[in-house]
Every structure is written in C-alpha cells, then in structure tokens.
Amino acid sequence: MEYLEDVCSQISKSVDGFIATIITSNKLGMPLYCYAKSNGIRVDITSAELASIVATFKKGMRRSGLGKVDNFFCWNDNYDIFIVDLDHGDYNQCIISKKGGINLVKVSSMIKAFEHVIVRAITKMDNSRIDNLLSGLERDMEGINGCMLVNDDGSIFTSRMLTSYDFDASSYGCMISTTLNLVQNCANIAKQGELEGFVSKSKNGYSLSVRITDGVFIIALTSPEVNLGRALLKLQNVADQIQPLIRILQLA
DSSP, X not given: OHXXXXXXXXXXXXXXXEEEEEEEETTTTEEEEXXXXXXXXXXXXXXXXXXXXXHHHHHHHHHTTSOOOOEEEEEOSSEEEEEEEEGGGTEEEEEEEETTOOOHHHHHHHHHHTHHHHHHHHHHHHHHHHHHHHHHHHHHSTTEEEEEEEETTSOEEEEEEOTTSOSOHHHHHHHHXXXXXXXXXXXXXXXXXXXXXXXXXXXXXXXXXXXXXTTEEEEEEEOTTSOHHHHHHHHHHHHHHHGGGHHHHHHO
C-alpha cells in the first residue's frame, strides 16, 4: 500500500493542477484505490462514477467491433481526465487535473514505467478482499466450518480450514479435484452438461462445492446440522463475487 501511495505521489508531481488519480477495475466496474488532494471535489462519488463509466465505455467499444481501447482523454471547461490502460485492460489509471494540466505523453510513459508495481499492489489488495469474502462466509453462515478454493488440477488458491480439521489441506485439495473430475465425467456420460456443483454427505457433515469459473471451485466443509439449502445459496453468492477476481488469484 505504501509503494502504491509513493508511486501515485510521484505521478501527481508530473501533473499541473493535479486533483486525483484513481485506479479502477474493468471487471468489477468499481474503484480500487484513490490518491487525491483536498480540493472540495467529492472524489468518492467521482471515482465510483468514473469506474463504472470507463468499464461500460470499454465494453461498448469491444462489442461494437471498434476494438480495444488503451488510453483515452476527455475534458470539460474546468477539468481534464486521462485514462490509461493497465495490465492488458483489467485495470485503468485515471488522472484528473485542472484544465490543461496533463502532458499526455509524459504521464502515459510514467504510468507505464510503474505499471508492474501498481498491478502487484492492487493484486495484494484484492487477495485481501477474497480472504474477507471467505471469512464472511464462515462468520455469517452457521454450520460452515471452513472453505477453500481449488483448481481442477488439485492446486489450492487459498484455504481457510479450521484447526479442528486435522488433515493435510494439500492432499484434500488433490482428492477433491479428482472427485470433481470424476463427477464431471459422469455428467458428460449422462449428457448433463458442465458441472456447477457437488454435494457429499458424511457422518460428521457435508462437503459442498460450487463452480466459480472454468476449472475453479469453492469448497466448504460443514457440520451435520447445517441448513443445506441456505449454505448452498450463500456459497453461490460468494462464488459470484469471487468470479471477477479469479485472475488475480492466478497471478498471486
């Protein structure tokens, strides 16, 4: 976080009449980080609206056949806004200044020079967001005792298993992925399509799995008394929130 603030501070010094720099996510359509000077402008509102507009604009350009947008510049009578593409279009860095304050070539070059640092910092922030989602799932849903994200090759992205589960999480992840692949093969034979989830019941509880995206599942272990329907709904809700962030997990 400190590195990100230092980078944004350096960028701000290259802009005359600097107001704010906002890093946004195209997948989420929301701001991820804002560095601003006190100037009477509601940066919280501006950053949220700007993130949504930029994501919508870029998506519209692709759908219309006009192609990918790297950078673009807009202005009104008082302000300039310059949006620079980061990490192949997953993120944007938006610079807001008083009118005439942005040297496009200079600012674009500086942002690109710091791109790796910026993206890694945002990745760490979003990993924390994913961890918070998993923590919230355990906190808000009685009976869910631990969860993990696994790939269909057996690798574990992240795990929050309680210490009461005395087993090797890596071995468990491998066996779960094998089971999911077997169930998918059964679904293929029965022509039932892509596996969306799987439930297994044991003496001491349930193992629940819900698909997040291709090859990635969220797994939860529960007590025998858990409200199964509600737990599956909660799990699906968290999976939907994690889905836009899944590439961040793969980068970590």
